[in-house]
Amino acid sequence: MKTDISDLRGDFPILDQLVNDEPLTYLDNAATAQKPNQVVAALTHFYQTDNANVHRGVHTLAERATAAYEDARHKVTHFIKAAEPAEVIFTKGATDSLNLVASTYGEANIEAGDEIVISIMEHHSNLIPWQQLALRKHATLKYIELTPTGELDMGDAETKITDKTKIVAVAHASNVMGTVNPIAALTKMAHQHGAIMVCDGAQAVPHMPVDVQALNVDFYAFSGHKMMAPTGIGVLYGKRDLLAAMPPYQFGGEMINFVHRYESTWNELPWKFEAGTQNIAGAVGLGAAIDYLENLGMSNVQAHEQQLVNSLLPQLTADHQIEVYGPHDPARHTGVIAFNIKGLHPHDVATALDMEGVAVRAGHHCAQPLMETLGLVATVRTSLYIYNTQDDVDRLIHALNETKEFFSHELIKAE
Amino acid sequence: MSLSKLNSLYREVILDHADHPHHKHALTDATTTMTVKNPTCGDVINLDIDLNEDDVITNIGFTGEGCTISQSSASMMSDAVLGKTKDEALKMAKTFSDMVMGKQHDQADLDELDDAAILSSIVSFPARIKCATLSWWALQRALLSSQQEESDGEA
Ligand SMILES: Cc1ncc(COP(=O)(O)O)c(C=O)c1O
Numbered sequence: 028m029k030t031d032i033s034d035l036r037g038d039f040p041i042l043d044q045l046v047n048d049e050p051l052t053y054l055d056n057a058a059t060a061q062k063p064n065q066v067v068a069a070l071t072h073f074y075q076t077d078n079a080n081v082h083r084g085v086h087t088l089a090e091r092a093t094a095a096y097e098d099a100r101h102k103v104t105h106f107i108k109a110a111e112p113a114e115v116i117f118t119k120g121a122t123d124s125l126n127l128v129a130s131t132y133g134e135a136n137i138e139a140g141d142e143i144v145i146s147i148m149e150h151h152s153n154l155i156p157w158q159q160l161a162l163r164k165h166a167t168l169k170y171i172e173l174t175p176t177g178e179l180d181m182g183d184a185e186t187k188i189t190d191k192t193k194i195v196a197v198a199h200a201s202n203v204m205g206t207v208n209p210i211a212a213l214t215k216m217a218h219q220h221g222a223i224m225v226c227d228g229a230q231a232v233p234h235m236p237v238d239v240q241a242l243n244v245d246f247y248a249f250s251g252h253k254m255m256a257p258t259g260i261g262v263l264y265g266k267r268d269l270l271a272a273m274p275p276y277q278f279g280g281e282m283i284n285f286v287h288r289y290e291s292t293w294n295e296l297p298w299k300f301e302a303g304t305q306n307i308a309g310a311v312g313l314g315a316a317i318d319y320l321e322n323l324g325m326s327n328v329q330a331h332e333q334q335l336v337n338s339l340l341p342q343l344t345a346d347h348q349i350e351v352y353g354p355h356d357p358a359r360h361t362g363v364i365a366f367n368i369k370g371l372h373p374h375d376v377a378t379a380l381d382m383e384g385v386a387v388r389a390g391h392h393c394a395q396p397l398m399e400t401l402g403l404v405a406t407v408r409t410s411l412y413i414y415n416t417q418d419d420v421d422r423l424i425h426a427l428n429e430t431k432e433f434f435s436h437e438l439i440k441a442e
Numbered sequence: 443m444s445l446s447k448l449n450s451l452y453r454e455v456i457l458d459h460a461d462h463p464h465h466k467h468a469l470t471d472a473t474t475t476m477t478v479k480n481p482t483c484g485d486v487i488n489l490d491i492d493l494n495e496d497d498v499i500t501n502i503g504f505t506g507e508g509c510t511i512s513q514s515s516a517s518m519m520s521d522a523v524l525g526k527t528k529d530e531a532l533k534m535a536k537t538f539s540d541m542v543m544g545k546q547h548d549q550a551d552l553d554e555l556d557d558a559a560i561l562s563s564i565v566s567f568p569a570r571i572k573c574a575t576l577s578w579w580a581l582q583r584a585l586l587s588s589q590q591e592e593s594d595g596e597a
Contacts, residue, residue, distance in 0.1 A: 372509035
C-alpha cells in the first residue's frame with residue numbers, strides 16, 4: 028500500500044504550478060478535488076480504445092464500453108458496501124441524487140400534514156428539494172438545530188422526529204462546520220417512527236470509510252468530483268425494495284422495458300433510473316478514482332487529514348484575531364474549517380490569500396440558512412485532501428498572517 | 443512583504459473610502475430606495491436617493507454590509523453621482539460597468555467618475571468585479587424604477 032504522501036503529489040501535476048508567482052496551495056477541496064493522472068489516464072484510455080454507447084449494441088466496442096460502465100458500478104458497490112449493484116444508480120452528482128429521491132419517493136409518499144425533518148447545517152442541495160416538496164404537498168418542514176459547539180443537537184432531533192415524520196434527510200459531514208453527524212443513530216430514530224433516512228454523503232465519501240449497510244440508511248447521495256473523479260458523475264444508493272417501488276425519475280432511452288403507443292413498462296434496477304445516454308466516461312473515471320482511494324486505504328486517507336487538522340485547527344483557534352465556526356476540538360473535526368479574520372470581509376481575505384497562491388473559498392457555501400443561524404453573511408473556508416501536506420498548512424498560516432498585516436492599519440484598528 | 447501585488451487593488455483611496463465611507467446613512471423619505479444583494483457572498487446594499495422635479499440627485503445615502511471593495515465603491519459612487527441628473531448618472535453607471543469589464547471608453551467619461559475611476563484595477567481581479575459593481579447596479583435599478591413608477595403613475 029502506498030501511503031507516502033510526498034509520493035502522491037507527483038500524481039497531481041496541477042498542484043505543481045505557480046499562482047500569482049507563489050506555489051499553488053490548493054485548499055478548496057470541499058468545492059472540488061483535483062484529479063490524479065490515473066483518473067485522467069482512465070478517461071483517455073476509455074475514449075481512445077473503448078468508447079461506444081452502452082447496453083445498446085452487439086458490436087465489440089459496445090460490449091467493452093458496457094463492461095467498463097458496469098465495472099465502475101461494481102467498484103462503487105464495493106466501496107460503499109452496498110448489498111448489490113442494482114442499488115447503485117449513476118447520477119450527475121449529489122444534487123441530482125437528492126432531487127431524484129425528492130421527486131420520486133417524495134412525490135409518491137408525502138401527503139398533506141406529513142413532516143420532513145432536515146438539519147439546519149444542510150447544503151442547499153439537501154434543503155431546497157425538501158423545502159419545495161413540502162410546499163407542493165402542504166407538508167411541514169422541520170429543522171434539527173445545533174448545539175453551542177456547532178454539532179447536531181441530538182436532543183432536538185428526538186423532539187423533531189415524530190410519528191408524523193416520513194423523511195429524515197441529513198448530511199453525513201457538514202460542508203461548513205466540519206462536523207460528522209451520527210447518521211446511524213439518526214437512522215435508528217427515523218426508523219422507530221416509520222420514516223426513511225436520506226443521507227447526503229458529498230463531504231463524507233471522499234474522506235472516510237463509509238458503509239451504507241452499517242449506517243442502515245435508506246438513501247445515500249454523493250458526487251464523484253469531490254473524490255477525484257470527473258465532474259458530472261455521482262451516485263444515489265438506495266435500498267432495493269424502496270427503489271423497486273418508486274416511479275421513474277426521467278423518461279427516455281435505456282430506462283424502458285417495452286414502449287407501446289399508449290403505455291410503457293420500465294427496465295429493472297438500476298437502469299430504471301438511468302434515462303438517456305449516461306456519463307459513461309465519468310463512471311469509468313469514478314471507478315479509477317475509487318481504485319486510487321482504495322489503494323491508499325480510506326482509513327489512511329482519514330488519518331492523514333486528521334493529522335493536518337490536528338496541526339491547523341489549534342493554530343486558528345488560538346489566534347484571537349480569528350474566529351472559527353464549528354467545533355474547536357480537532358478530534359471532532361473533518362478537514363473542512365470555516366473561519367473569519369475579525370473585522371475583515373471573507374472576500375478580501377480570499378483575494379489576499381490568492382495573491383499568496385492559497386486557494387480557499389469565501390462565501391455562504393450554499394448554506395444560507397446555516398449562515399443566518401450563525402449570524403453570518405459569509406466565511407472563509409479551507410478544506411483539505413489527501414495530497415495536502417504540512418507545508419500547505421504552514422503556507423496558509425503564513426498567508427493569513429500576511430493578510431492581517433496588510434489590512435492592519437486600515438481595518439483591524441477600526442474594530 | 444509579498445502581498446505588494448494587492449496594492450494594485452487596495453489602493454489608498456479605496457481603503458480610505460472603505461474605512462470612512464461617505465454618505466453611509468439612510469435617508470428619511472427618500473424619493474427612491476433600492477436594495478440589491480450579491481447572491482454569491484450575501485453582501486447587501488440599500489440605496490436611498492432623492493430626486494428633485496428636474497431629475498437631479500439632490501441627496502444620496504447607502505447602508506448595508508460588504509467587503510472593502512463593495513463598501514468603498516458605494517462611497518465613491520455616491521460622491522460621483524450627487525448633483526447629477528438621472529440621465530448623467532445612468533451614463534456614468536454604464537461607463538463604470540464598461541470600465542470594470544475592460545471595455546474601451548472615453549477619457550472624458552472616465553474623468554466624470556471621479557475617485558470611482560480608480561476601480562479600473564479590478565479588471566485584473568475578475569472574481570471581485572461584482573463587488574465593485576453592486577452599488578452601481580443599485581443606482582441603475584433605483585433610477586430606472588423611479589422612471590417605471592412615474593410612467594406607471596401617468597398611465
Ligand atoms: C454537503 C454537500 N451536499 C451536496 C453538495 C452538492 O454537490 P454537487 O454540486 O456535486 O451536486 C455539496 C457540494 O457542494 C456538499 O458539500
